Amino acid sequence: MKNFALIGAAGYIAPRHLRAIKDTRNRLIAALDKSDSVGILDSFFPEADFFTEFERFDRHLEMLRRKEPEKAAHYVSICSPNYLHDAHCRFALRIGADAICEKPVVLNPWNIDALKEAEEEYGHKIYTVLQLRLHPEIIKLKKKIDKSKQDRIFEIDLTYVTARGRWYFYSWKGIEDKSGGIATNIGIHFFDMLSWIFGPPTRNIVHLRGPDIAAGYLELKRARVRWFLSIRFEDLPLEIISSGKRSYRCIRIDGEPFDFTDGFQDLHTRTYEEILKGNGFGLDENRDAIGIVYEIRHSEVTPHLGEKHALLEDKKRFVG
Helix, strand or coil: CCEEEEECCCCCCCHHHHHHHHHCCCCEEEECCCCCCHHHHHHHHHHHEEEECCCHHHHHHHHHHCCCCHHHCEEEEECCCCCHHHHHHHHHCCCCEEECCCCCCCCCCCHHHHHHHHHHEEEEECEECHHHHHCCCHHHHHHHHCCCCCCCCCEEEEEEEEECHHHHHHHHHHHHHHHHHHHCCCCHHHHHHHHHHHHEEEEEEEEEEEEEEEEEEEEEEEEEEEEEECHHHHHCCCCHHHEEECCCEEEEEEEECCCCCCCCCCHHHHHHHHHHCCCCCHHHHHHHHHHHHHHHHHCCEEECCCCCHHHHCHHHHHCC
16 A cells, blocks of 8 residues: 655546545545645545645655655655646655656646656656546557558547636636646647657647637648637537537547547546556656647747648637
8 A cells, every 4th residue: 555645635636636546545645735625535535634835745744754654655646737747746756755747747848858857866756647548449549540551641630629617717727827828728638649649740830829719730740630629618519508518529530530438437547557557657758748739839820821620710700
């Protein structure tokens, strides 16, 4: 049984990590969040120590490491806002633990190299949650693509609309310097998946970029990708709105829909199982996706270059 600490216990993604720790029969010894709305802990680890101040959390774990090593943290699960991941990974290494960090592990590509130096300095590992790589249907797709002719280029259309309320723009997610913007917040999962399957990026064009919407054209080694991301309710298909849903995800490969709707329930648990066996995804596996979203964030918007996503043809929808 391993000891876990968790940063970001009140966040959206924390319950998946709590369940993964419990499902792998390990224990949570301490949790941190500046918000004290963490009643979710009662469902998993009511005996865990809880802190709202980082300094006291740090002191507690350091004390355990020095005075009660059998109670010290072996892993620190990081569910904090994106811009804090880098610092919290370093904290985990410093207290003698491995880190398990949500995406994106960093916001800038060069920070990956700095974290690799920290791994060497402290002798511990930073694992990252790239759970789509463990999805059964996505694994099947990768095997299929790997077996196809190596000179074949696939045509991909990626559409992801997940409506968010006004709260989004008042939270850290609505601040680009803290979240990395919409392409990072809701798109990095898909960019990681596509680059894992179809190879590294070779060309990256941005057609539209705003606080709530982005679109562009991406060339990978074996694919040409037209992508569209939005958190605007009005961009949902009418059939999705009429059904009462607020999210729409569609990936088409050479015109055929690729369905991976099911199979998400235990991907964080699978991620933890692999990490505990020493098979988790490390820093280097994040390079392509981090580079893609960094370029999307910083590139000039050039709407007349590359191939446009079909939704961009309806220009009236994106005025204002």
